[in-house]
Amino acid sequence: EAQVTQNPRYLITVTGKKLTVTCSQNMNHEYMSWYRQDPGLGLRQIYYSMNVEVTDKGDVPEGYKVSRKEKRNFPLILESPSPNQTSLYFCASSPGAFEQFFGPGTRLTVL
Amino acid sequence: ELKVEQNPLFLSMQEGKNYTIYCNYSTTSDRLYWYRQDPGKSLESLFVLLSNGAVKQEGRLMASLDTKARLSTLHITAAVHDLSATYFCAGSSNFGNEKLTFGTGTRLTIIP
Numbered sequence: 001e002a003q004v005t006q007n008p009r010y011l012i013t014v015t016g017k018k019l020t021v022t023c024s025q026n027m028n029h030e031y032m033s034w035y036r037q038d039p040g041l042g043l044r045q046i047y048y049s050m051n052v053e054v055t056d057k058g059d060v061p062e063g064y065k066v067s068r069k070e071k072r073n074f075p076l077i078l079e080s081p082s083p084n085q086t087s088l089y090f091c092a093s094s095p096g097a098f099e100q101f102f103g104p105g106t107r108l109t110v111l
Numbered sequence: 112e113l114k115v116e117q118n119p120l121f122l123s124m125q126e127g128k129n130y131t132i133y134c135n136y137s138t139t140s141d142r143l144y145w146y147r148q149d150p151g152k153s154l155e156s157l158f159v160l161l162s163n164g165a166v167k168q169e170g171r172l173m174a175s176l177d178t179k180a181r182l183s184t185l186h187i188t189a190a191v192h193d194l195s196a197t198y199f200c201a202g203s204s205n206f207g208n209e210k211l212t213f214g215t216g217t218r219l220t221i222i223p
Contacts, residue, residue, distance in 0.1 A: 033211070042199060042215040043154075058210060090153065099144070099156035100211075 004103035012109045021076045023091030031094040032074040036087040081110045113204040117214035132217045134183040140202035143183045148197045195221045
């Protein structure tokens with residue numbers, strides 16, 4: 001089944017404790033993105049990647065890192081999480097210039 | 112910098128009625144997306160509009176794009192309860208990359 005998977009789906013952590021949210025797609029898509037969704041703000045793009053080893057900042061990259069060492073994986077790294085990074089995170093992949101396929105989401109709470 | 116604005120933010124309508132959601136954007140956008148999100152769920156792609164005058168229809172939903180007016184619309188015909196969801200539009204100002212800007216969403220509630 002073609003899909004985008006994210007892990008974990010739910011995470012509660014404390015300020016400053018490094019964490020990684022994994023994202024994997026099995027559709028051989030070149031493009032992958034990370035978004036955060038906050039009430040009243042819609043979705044805001046954090047980072048995107050157009051291919052292996054090619055990443056670029058979205059609208060809200062501060063406090064986040066990404067890497068794209070393999071085509072299928074695009075992990076999101078929070079080196080020192082803070083409470084303002086409490087949010088719902090979505091990973092998405094796309095074959096390019098067409099619809100994006102979204103993962104199920106990761107709900108992160110930073111205490 | 113591309114800005115995308117949707118209205119209305121909230122829409123409550125009766126079954127069987129027609130209505131339109133509007134998506135305005137601030138600078139040239141080479142494509143326009145519409146997504147649906149059910150409560151507690153992920154986003155589902157509805158339409159991708161790639162050129163001026165593009166019109167796409169799926170069931171009771173029809174989306175159109177007017178690049179000169181920088182406006183896309185999502186028209187709902189004879190609404191049914193199953194269409195209750197939040198609808199997002201998103202644009203991209205650079206063809207060939209995936210830097211997308213989303214609107215804040217329209218929460219649609221269909222009342223029996």
